[in-house]
Amino acid sequence: MADKTESQATIPPDTLTQQIGVLTRREVEARILAPVIEALSARFDRAEVIEVIRAAVVAIARQQGGELAQAMGGCGSREFMQSLQYWTQDDALQIEVLEQTDETLRF
Amino acid sequence: MADKTESQATIPPDTLTQQIGVLTRREVEARILAPVIEALSARFDRAEVIEVIRAAVVAIARQQGGELAQAMGGCGSREFMQSLQYWTQDDALQIEVLEQTDETLRF
Structure with missing residues (x-):
């Protein structure tokens, strides 16, 4: 675990969302x-693979959002x-803001 | 399998490499x-997980290259x-071409 912590500390900050949207x-x-x-489903139980990856992807998305x-x-x-x-970004989505205050955001 | 073929046929072409490099x-x-x-290594055998994903990633890279x-x-x-x-793209890499003919490319 010491190695892992050390190698992760050297990963540059993640600015990909700002770069590509x-x-x-x-x-x-x-x-x-x-x-x-x-490919994993051909080797392991598909339902288990999806369960593990779903949890990981949710955790990564939360981390990226944070x-x-x-x-x-x-x-x-x-x-x-x-x-x-x-x-x-890049016209990936159009948003129309209907109301925006400190407490409310409708779009 | 019929469902899979059908759903994959509706995936738009992959132009991501041209978009983001x-x-x-x-x-x-x-x-x-x-x-x-x-996350997968916590549930399955790590060496097996890496073996399967390595093969899949090589196949995907070849497909993207093709x-x-x-x-x-x-x-x-x-x-x-x-x-x-x-x-x-985006200064990700600098290449200096030393020689380029139909048969030779040195850089």
């Missing part, structure tokens, strides 16, 4: 994970709204 | 696969040289 990132991930899941919130400077509706630029 | 694509893949491999060659219009040194734009 959330939806492109998800497409890259899906296009590698789908055939990996197929890092993004930190990069945005907070978890308020303003910071969240600013973070949506990484969803709409 | 090879090295950024590999970084996205590594950042999702590393924690997925960790699709890129097709998009480039061939497998000659000229087409290969043109495809290197997806490695050098």
Whole structure:
């Protein structure tokens, strides 16, 4: 475990979401994970493989979201709204904001 | 299997390498696969997990390379040289070409 901690400390910060946007990132991930899941299912129990990978992907998404919130400077509706630029990037998504206050965000 | 063939036929063509470059694509893949491999290793035999994923990743890379060659219009040194734009994209890599003919490419 000492080795792992040490090697992970040298990984550069993850700025991929800001570089390529959330939806492109998800497409890259899906296009590698789908055939990996197929290959694993030929060796191990498919339901178990999916259960383990689902939990891992949820944890990674939360971690990426947490890092993004930190990069945005907070978890308020303003910071969240600013973070949506990484969803709409490259016309991946269109968002129409209907109402935005400190307490409310409708879109 | 009929369902699988049908659903795969509806997946749009993969243009991610041209969009974000090879090295950024590999970084996205590594950042999702590393924690997925960790999670799988906690449930299954780690050596077996790595063996299966290694084979799958090699197959996917070959497929992506084949699709890129097709998009480039061939497998000659000229087409290969043109495809290197997806490695050098966003200053990810610098390449100095020393010699380029139909038969030779040194860089």
